[in-house]
Amino acid sequence: MGVNIQNQSAEYQLELCELQSDSFFQAKKNEDISTFWKLVSKDRFPKLRNFALKVYSMFGSMYICESTFSALKHIKSKTRNRIENDSLEACISLTTTSIDIDLQNAIDF
Template sequence: MLLRFFNLRAEVNEFLKTHNKPKLLASMQVEGFHQCLAYLVDIFGSINEVNTKMQGKERNVLNVTDIINAFKDKLKLWVERMATGNVKVSFPVLHSLVDKKAPSPSLLTNIKYHLNSLIAEFERYFLKLDPRIEQLMSLTRDPSRRNVHKISEQLQEFLKLTNNSALKDDFKELPIEHFWVQAQKLYPNINLAAFKMLIPFASTYLCESAFSAMLTKKSKSRSRLEVEADLRRALSTTTPNIQILVSSKQTQKSH
């Protein structure tokens, strides 16, 4: 929406003139307004990109944590770049507006303040993890990357898995969730520890998907419909075996 507004700013000015909106028109003509708007387009675009990456059925605490940490590091890098007025890579829309001249010092100060506020808010909302949780996340993400001297006694069994050549090959080929399901029979204890990292919902995506699916199926004309089974089918990633399902049902109940 902001990008659309930015691209149509000349048309918006003309619209405000035509409809006699002097206060709004004056606000848009304040010095530095368009540069601030361009910055907002860039920063909201970056936040939306992070939000999109965190959605999806294959997301878990591990990859979502990586996405958040990467964005926090990116914010810190952008703050450093503000000291030299470098907005070319970080904020392309703003750069296109100020292409041949550097942004005003006041704008750079405001951007730096806003970025620091964002960093503080991310640090407040996403608290620093307990070292034991960080260690478990690291071992779950890749059991082969471990420091023997730093692994706690409760997680020593991970060392057995890291010396299993067959499972190490499977780890390279399989998605991380599939790998830990496959390792369940051989290493049930560490498998349970890994599942504690993989099973929890990483975002509200699945809840929102379920609500949308329910609204689609349960309309006013079907208000008494029991949607549990339909929702399970709509949200599941497992392909049903139709032949087995059909063969288990009796076609004519009266016989």
Template sequence: MSRGKCLERFYALRLKIPVFLENSLTADTSAYCDTLRDPHFLCDMAFLTDISGHLNCLNVRLQGKDQTVSDLFGHVNSFQKKLSLFRDNLASDPPNLTHFPACGELRNDIPELAECEMTIHRYREALKMLQDQFNNRFQDFHDMRGTIQLFTDPISAVVNDQPPELQMELCELQGDLFFQMKRNERGVSFWRLLPETRFPLLRDFALKQASMFGSTYIYVRATSP
């Protein structure tokens, strides 16, 4: 995924590559050229270019510095919502290709417009498979939703839904006007404000959340000499 721009660049050269193969090589390249001019193949390549671009953006966001598990959960959760949006867009007639620029460009270029749109509708199944894979691979994140929400916004957390050992300190925290005024401070910056003598259990909870490695990338950065 770190080479996500490669496919985008190849797609941008899709019209020039067959010309180069035909004019610059002595070997028989007709099979390759025919493939690169086939509407079905071009539709597949355009969709792959677009969805790979979206995945690459997610990959870059997951590699950011100083991110907690809560931040990573937000990125993954947002992308899953985008997948639902993509499926809804492709279900319209004609398909809404606002978030699929390569597919939109191809739809305007190829003469077999209706044929290409029928192909584009099939990509909803591919997006559904991608949704299922995200649900399976990030199930641990979703199982931690309650603790992630508490870490992200303790002032708005429902006390009765929290672990019993944290409820008394959480009542004190939410009833304190000083911390209510600091609710715009999020994540680690908010939890640093809590005095350890007054909120030992909540501080311990926050420390565990903040020290979790949400991705191998962050782990490698933290453990590299």
């Protein structure tokens, strides 16, 4: 909301101007970023919303990539440098997968 419109690409300038001058969005500018962009209408701000969601989705992808490399670094350490590719793949899958187990439901079953 605080970007200089003149410094932005021409295709986004009109939508940025409208977004920044809208009192509703001015009141919401301190919201969580994902909540804010869910409020932005894809009909009224199609280019701006699409761009923002693309940028936002990159950070989720980078997080997954970074966490996978971090897991790889811990799994394939100096002491475990001879681990086979199949075992390495299985270890990475186990490390990066999150499964929520409902223990109460499993016990009652």
